[in-house]
Amino acid sequence: MLRDEMITVFGGSGFIGRYVVRELARQGYRVRVATRRPNLAYELKPMGVPGQIQLAQANLRNKASVARAVEGASGVVNLVGILYESGGQTFSGLQERGARTVAETASEAGVKTLVHISAIGADPDSPSQYGQTKARGERAVREAFDGATVLRPSIVFGAEDAFFNKFADMARFAPALPLIGGGKTRFQPVFVGDVAEAAVKALFDPAAAGRTYELGGPSVYTFKQLMEFILRTIRRRRLLLPVPFPAAGALGLLGEIAGKLPFVQPFLTRDQVELLKSDNVVGATDEGHPTLADLGIDAETIESVVPSYLIRYRKGGQFADKDYETVRETRA
Ligand SMILES: NC(=O)c1ccc[n+]([C@@H]2O[C@H](COP(=O)([O-])OP(=O)(O)OC[C@H]3O[C@@H](n4cnc5c(N)ncnc54)[C@H](OP(=O)(O)O)[C@@H]3O)[C@@H](O)[C@H]2O)c1
Numbered sequence: 001m002l003r004d005e006m007i008t009v010f011g012g013s014g015f016i017g018r019y020v021v022r023e024l025a026r027q028g029y030r031v032r033v034a035t036r037r038p039n040l041a042y043e044l045k046p047m048g049v050p051g052q053i054q055l056a057q058a059n060l061r062n063k064a065s066v067a068r069a070v071e072g073a074s075g076v077v078n079l080v081g082i083l084y085e086s087g088g089q090t091f092s093g094l095q096e097r098g099a100r101t102v103a104e105t106a107s108e109a110g111v112k113t114l115v116h117i118s119a120i121g122a123d124p125d126s127p128s129q130y131g132q133t134k135a136r137g138e139r140a141v142r143e144a145f146d147g148a149t150v151l152r153p154s155i156v157f158g159a160e161d162a163f164f165n166k167f168a169d170m171a172r173f174a175p176a177l178p179l180i181g182g183g184k185t186r187f188q189p190v191f192v193g194d195v196a197e198a199a200v201k202a203l204f205d206p207a208a209a210g211r212t213y214e215l216g217g218p219s220v221y222t223f224k225q226l227m228e229f230i231l232r233t234i235r236r237r238r239l240l241l242p243v244p245f246p247a248a249g250a251l252g253l254l255g256e257i258a259g260k261l262p263f264v265q266p267f268l269t270r271d272q273v274e275l276l277k278s279d280n281v282v283g284a285t286d287e288g289h290p291t292l293a294d295l296g297i298d299a300e301t302i303e304s305v306v307p308s309y310l311i312r313y314r315k316g317g318q319f320a321d322k323d324y325e326t327v328r329e330t331r332a
Contacts, residue, residue, distance in 0.1 A: 003030070004030075005075065007073060008077075009032070012079070013033060013035040013037075015156070016079055016117065016192055017077075018160075019192045019195070022047045022196070023197060023199075025047045025048035025053060033053060033054070033056065034069035036057065036059050037057075056069045060098030060101055061094075066101050066102055066105045067105050070109045074111065075112060075203045076113075077203065078141075081095055083162075091132075098137075100141065103116070103143075107144055113204070114148040115202045116141045116148055118138050118150050120154045120214055120216070120280050120281065120282065120284060120285070121134065121275055122135040122137075126275075134152075149210070149212075150211075151195070153195050153216075154214075154216045156192050157191060157217075157305065157306055158191060158309075164306050165310075167227060168233075168310050168313040172234075176240065177231070177240055178251075179227065180223065180273065181248060186284075187221055187222075187223065188221075190215045190217045191217065195215055198292055212289050213289060213294065220281050227240055234310050236313075248268070249270050
């Protein structure tokens with residue numbers, strides 16, 4: 001049975017957003033996915049029963065469209081964020097002013113509960129624009145919406161992620177994988193399903209109101225260990241090439257120039273290199289935040305999930321372990 005409550009999800013068409021929408025739908029909530037291009041988000045509708053998932057046109061840079069998207073909602077999740085600036089999409093425009101617009105508008109509309117997705121590394125003193133604007137966005141959300149919950153994930157993994165897939169794909173063609181800054185930066189990868197579950201729990205758990213959670217998986221790995229894990233999983237041998245930070249900065253500049261070409265995404269930016277200078281683990285910036293365990297979530301490991309979708313980067317894909325005759329019999 002459908003519940004009466006309607007939840008608006010900004011960024012519901014994105015990687016993490018799709019899992020949040022699916023989890024809300026699974027629990028019977030009505031969901032309004034706010035996206036700039038609803039015509040490209042029809043694939044979300046089958047995640048619920050007919051009529052359960054609506055699509056609404058909204059851009060965080062246009063307050064009237066945000067107001068229309070939150071009208072009648074009892075809860076809001078805001079997942080909008082960018083990893084690099086392009087066109088009119090700026091870090092401060094989306095992650096700071098856009099975050100404030102959502103929180104203010106939700107408060108004015110009488111929305112009861114707001115979950116804002118930030119990131120580990122949110123720090124007003126961060127050397128990166130991404131980290132600074134995430135911190136200023138959190139502050140703006142707290143000022144505008146009483147009792148908002150902030151979630152800060154480490155890097156997020158899942159079938160459509162942009163980290164494990166990117167380096168596994170690179171390893172198919174490149175003779176070496178780069179170890180930015182020597183590969184010593186530490187990460188605590190967290191499963192996208194766990195982040196989605198946390199977002200939905202935080203919406204409805206009164207104990208979560210006003211708190212900032214840091215979301216990490218069960219283990220911490222260096223960048224180098226993650227590259228080794230990817231290569232082991234896809235059964236490829238590649239050189240791991242240390243790239244000192246100054247050289248990585250130059251690569252980042254090249255990436256930004258490439259990103260100016262039509263339909264090309266920058267493979268690296270100088271801002272991302274700045275981010276890589278700090279560990280991306282729970283408690284890295286300031287300690288004492290509640291975590292997934294405080295929401296009663298038992299975090300998945302990369303070992304139990306990532307091989308299931310990196311298998312396609314092996315030579316032979318899912319048939320890598322089978323001999324030709326067995327494959328032919330299975331297909332017959
Ligand atoms: N992925 C990670 O590893 C990771 C780690 C830590 C934190 N986070 C944070 O988690 C959030 C979600 O990340 P993600 O990986 O799911 O990102 P994503 O796949 O890039 O999705 C971003 C979403 O933002 C929406 N969006 C972009 N510009 C917008 C605008 N002007 N107005 C309205 N919506 C806009 C996009 O929707 P349309 O294009 O359909 O409008 C898209 O749904 C972000 O805030 C990110 O910083 C992610």
